[in-house]
Structures are given as C-alpha cells and as structure tokens.
Amino acid sequence: MISSGLFVNLCIFSFFVSIMIAIRIFLLQRLAHKYKWMSGIYASIVSAILMIYSVTYQQITYDLRFLPLILTVLYFGYRAGAVAGITMAVCSIYLESHWLLTILILIFTFLFSLPLIRYRKQFSLLKQSLLCFFIHFIVHVLLTNYFWNTPIQSPFYSEIEYLVFGILGLGVAVATIEFYRKFYAVAEEAAYAGSDSCKDEEDSFFVRIMKKELEYTKEQLESFINHHMDAVIITDLEGRILRVNEAYEKVYGWKAHEVVGKTYYEIAGAFSEDVHENIKKTVAEKEAINRVEVVRARKDGSLVDLRITISPIFNGKDELIGLSGVCVDISEAKKARKELDLLHRKLKESELKYRTLFEYANDAIYLLEIGSNHFPSRFIEVNEAGCKRFGYTREELLSMPCQDIIPRDSDIVRKTVEEIRQGNLSFTLQSQFTFKSGEVKKLEYSGKLFNIENKKVLLIVSRDRTEYLETEELLQKSEKLAAVGQLATAIAHEIRNPLTAIKGFMQLLTEKASKEELTYMNIISSEIERIEMITDEFMSVAKPQAVTFQSIDLQLLIQQVILLLQPQATMKNIFIELHSYGELPLVYCESNQMKQVFINILKNAIEAMPSGGEIKVELRQKDNNHLHIQIIDEGVGISKDRIKHLGEPFYSIKEDGIGLGLMICFNIIQQHKGTLSIESEVNKGTNVGICLPLK
DSSP states (O other): OOHHHHHHHHHHHHHHHHHHHHHHHTOOGGGGGGHHHHHHHHHHHHHHHHHHTOEEETTEEEOOTHHHHHHHHHHHHHHHHHHHHHHHHHHHHHHOSOHHHHHHHHHHHHHHHTTHHHHGGGSOHHHHHHHHHHHHHHHHHHIIIIISSSOOOOOHHHHHHHHHHHHHHHHHHHHHHHHHHHHHHHHHHHHHHTOHHHHSTTOOHHHHHHHHHHHHHHHHHHHHHHTOSSEEEEEOTTOBEEEEOHHHHHHHOOOHHHHTTSBHHHHHGGGHHHHHHHHHHHHHHOSOEEEEEEEEEOTTSOEEEEEEEEEEEEOTTSOEEEEEEEEEEOHHHHHHHHHHHHHHHHHHHHHHHHHHHHHTOSSEEEEEEEOTTSSEEEEEEEOHHHHHHHTOOHHHHHHSBHHHHSOTTSHHHHHHHHHHHTTOSEEEEEEEEEOTTSOEEEEEEEEEEEEETTEEEEEEEEEEOHHHHHHHHHHHHHHHHHHHHHHHHHHHHHHHHHHHHHHHHHHHHHHHOOHHHHHHHHHHHHHHHHHHHHHHHHHHHHSOOOOOOEEEOHHHHHHHHHHHHHHHHHHTTEEEEEEEESOOOOEEEOHHHHHHHHHHHHHHHHHTOTTOEEEEEEEEEOSSSEEEEEEEOOSOOOOHHHHTTTTSTTOOSSTTOOSOHHHHHHHHHHHTTOEEEEEEETTTEEEEEEEEEOO
C-alpha cells in the first residue's frame, strides 16, 4: 500500500503551501516584482522535497511532486511554471534513477495542458487545477504502465490512491490560497476606505502592511505614467479626464490643470464624434482598441497624426471603472512615408518614359539604394533580365535586403563599395559571381551614382560576358593550335629523314643479331615505329588523318608500356603496380595512339616523383559500355589554378616541358569519344582518370 507515503507527501505539501502564504504576507515590497520568479523556484524546492519522501511500489515512484508545478502555472503564469518545471527536471536527474520518465511526464503534461490557456477564464481555479491534474494523471498512467521500457504490473488501486491524494492535495491548497486572497482583498478595501479605525495608531499590523504595499504600487503606477514616452490619458466611463502625463502636454500643447476635469469631447472639438464611438465601443465590449490611426487638434489648432490604444481599467472585483489611452505621435513616420511615396511617384513617372527600354533590355539593370556605410541596402527597381539572373521574382527582390541576395563579402560588392568610397560617380568593372542556381558568370557592369530626394541611388547595368570571354579563350587556343600545327609539320619532316636511315640499318643489324640481341632489336624497332606514329601524330595536329580502330586488350597494352618505362622508374626508386578488377573486355581503339597516351601520362607521373614512391594503374569496367583507367601517383601534385589550363598548347608545369604531351593526350581521348580528367592536390599526388567506350 502506498497510502502512508502519499499521506506524508500531502502533509509536507500542505505545510509548504502555508509557509508560502506566510512569506507572501511579510514579503518586503522591494522584492514584490520578483515574486513570480521566486514562486517558481520555491515550487521546485517543494517538488524536490516531495521526491525525497516518495514511495516506490512495484518499480513505480509515487509522490505529489507535480502539485506545486500545477499551482505555480495557474497562479503565476507559464514563465514561473517553466522555471519550476526546468528546476524540477534537474532535481529529478540528481535524485532518481528513472529521471527520464519524470521529464517525459513533465513535457507531455505541459503540452496537453496548453489548450486550457484559451478557455481558462471559463473555469474556476479549483476546476482548472483539477483538470490539469487529471491530464497529468492520464499521462502518468499511460507512460508508466504502457510505454515505459521497464515491465511493470501495477494494480489499479495504487493509481486510484495516487489520484485521490492528488485531488485532496489540490483541494486543500486551492482552498487555503483562495481564502488568503479573499482576506487580502477585504484588507485592501479597508485600506482604501480610509476609515477612522485604519487611521488610528492602533491599526492592525496587517492593515498597515497592506497600506504600505498599496502606496508602493501607487508610486510605481505614478512613475510609469509620468515617465512614459507616449501621451497617456486616464478618463472615467463618461470620458472625463482624470489624469494626463508630461508627454500629453508636449503632444497636445495643453497643460494638465487645463484639461483635468473636462470631458475628452471638449478637448477633441471637431473630432469628438469618433472619440465618442471609440469610448462607447471600449465600455460596451470591455476590450482594448489597438493601434487606431487618427488625426487630433493641438491647443494652437494645428493637426497631429496619432496612433491611439484605448484600454479598459478594472478594479479588484473585475468591474470596469475607467479607461486609459496611449497616444503615439506618428507625424514624422507619416512624413517619411510621404517622402518615400513621392520618390516612388517620381520613379513611376520616369518609368512611363523608359519602361520599354528598361524591361526589354538584354542586359540586367538594377536601381539600388545606397546606405550611409556606402553598401547597397535594397533594390528599388530591377528589370526582367535581372530577375532571371538572380532567380527571384521582381516582388521578392524588392522586398528582400540587398545583403540577402548579394553577400557583402563578395567580390562584386567589395569593388563597388571601393569605387563609391573613392568618390567615383561613374565606373565600369568586371567581376565573377556565383548565383543562387550555382551557376558562375563573369560579369561586366557599369555604375552611375546620383541622388534622388536626398538619398544616394546607384544605377547598375550588368552584362554577361561569360560566353564572350570563353569565345575569346577559344580563339586564343585556336591560334596556339595553328602555331602548333605549323611547328609539328616542320618537326615531323625533319625527323622522318634520319628515321628512315635508322630503320634501314636496324633491318641490316637484325639479320646478323643473336637471339638475345634480337629481343632488344625488336624493342628498338617497336620504338622506331612509335616514333613514326608520333611524327604522324604531329602531322595530324596540322592535318587530321584517318586511323584504324580495332579491338585491343588494353591490359596487355599497358603492361607493354610499363615494361618499357620500368627501367627509368627503377632508376628513380619508383615502383609501377598494375591492378585489374574482374574480367576486362576488349576496347575498340587505335593501339599506337593509346600507347602514346599511357606513355605520356606515366612519364609525367615518374617525373613528378623525384623522391621515389609508387604509381598505381587500376583498370575496371565502369558499366556495360565503358572501361575506366586510373593512374595514381604520389608526386608533388598540381595546384587548382593550374589544373584548368592543362591540355592547352605550350602550357607546361615542367621547367623543360613544351606543353604538347597532354594536349595530344586530350586530342586522342576525344577522338576515341572518351573523357580524360585530372584531380590533384599539392604534395599529395595526382589522379588521372580515363574513361573509354567499349565500342
């Protein structure tokens, strides 16, 4: 049975509720504004004490720890409740082994109690507390008996005991607190009444405390009204002015002694009709009228634009006893709005003249407002080409801050701000920008800085120069290729003559060579044929020639290349390793050209490894239609800014290179309808990938 443990919890809980009321009675006034936060902390302390004196039955812990939390939320609001809940959760972690269950019950109880906020005024505090506890009870039963991992077989009567003691505890607590509140209200009325018994020196100590508290509250209210930056007016239900602050005197021009005692209708004059309607509506509905824009007359007859809020004032019995009005002077804001409207109007007049040119221009055109820090702050206007370039609609661009579209640290903004700070009213710049879609464009844009209504405005005309620059780059490459063609033709003619003589003598030597010498002679003859192929390749640079494609065992071809280059690699302490994955099909290609590609790439890898290392050549079938070759070295690597130039004529990263080897490789792979890619990182090596079609 858990009755004895819950009874101890109930006694402790009731004792601490009484202690809290006693503390509230004798609380110092200067700490009154912290009372809600103190209540939340106090509630968590009581919950921790109740946890210490909890009772465990069949692996379930029973106590009344959630009762202080429920009372805190109902009487002091959800902020104080949040303080109590968080502190209670921390205490549970330190005091219990099943602390996660407590936190889950706490979270779900809070979530399922949220709908009560909307309808809480329809129930008494006792009903609200019982309803909250019932929600907590349902959550407690479901989590502990059905969703918790521990196999628990809890009898029904133990949960009923927990429910009964919880209801009993809430009933005692709410009754005690409500009795104190009613007694406090009676004492407050007695203090306001100013009866002779309260004025005598023999007044009760409690009433004197109430009077001091009321005086302190009155001082706070007086300070709030007097120091409020907006005009504050307090009237009775008939509209008679009872109080105004200093801000009211500045806004309206009336002194306090001139308006107190008069009705608001007399002060409003010609605008009394809408004043009467607003007061009548507030009195009837007993709800505030928020942020209504009106025009009022000052004492000197001038008009002022105001935004007013009228709120009802209730006494301790929830009876409507007066009205308060807060008036905000919005004249400057309206003036600024009118100035902005004037700017828009002028822009629209200009737009009527130039709209066709503006909208249908191929170049992107932007009109930007420049802030005091010289940075563009917002878009004033943009044409259709500009919208498409950024990937936003016109409405989105005009409503978003400029820095959300073009980051301040981007190159285009940095250059523009630098020109503005130097005092340049007109400028033309080039920059590269990455757009929302991820597309990178090279832009050329012209800027014109001028003033509109005392505001700096920047007109930008931006042109996409990406295709132009790419075409220019292609033209430069074409010029280099033309030069390469001429040079290659001259070299090929010069090489062929001595090469013919060498071939003739090799044939003579072959006839007299021994078997061992014949092996070397065959290798030399093979290399002479490859030299002939290279000269043919040089000729093809200037004038493409037909090549013969046939099905080749690429693995065998690469083994021959490795055998050829292995002596050179061994001299530099480099090991070339060939890996093939699975059974590889034949590749439809030109063997001599592919041999040239692998020799060029492997020689580059060897030359990039002065300290030795390992070169891996991997072959694998990528899919049913392609074969993939990777040549991976451990060399010095290539920087990213140089990789994009590899394959250009006469571009080489080697001191003695002429920049033709990789160009020939790219051309050969392109003729085979394949792809050649290079990935590299400085001091970590290079990975050359070749993808060839099988047919």
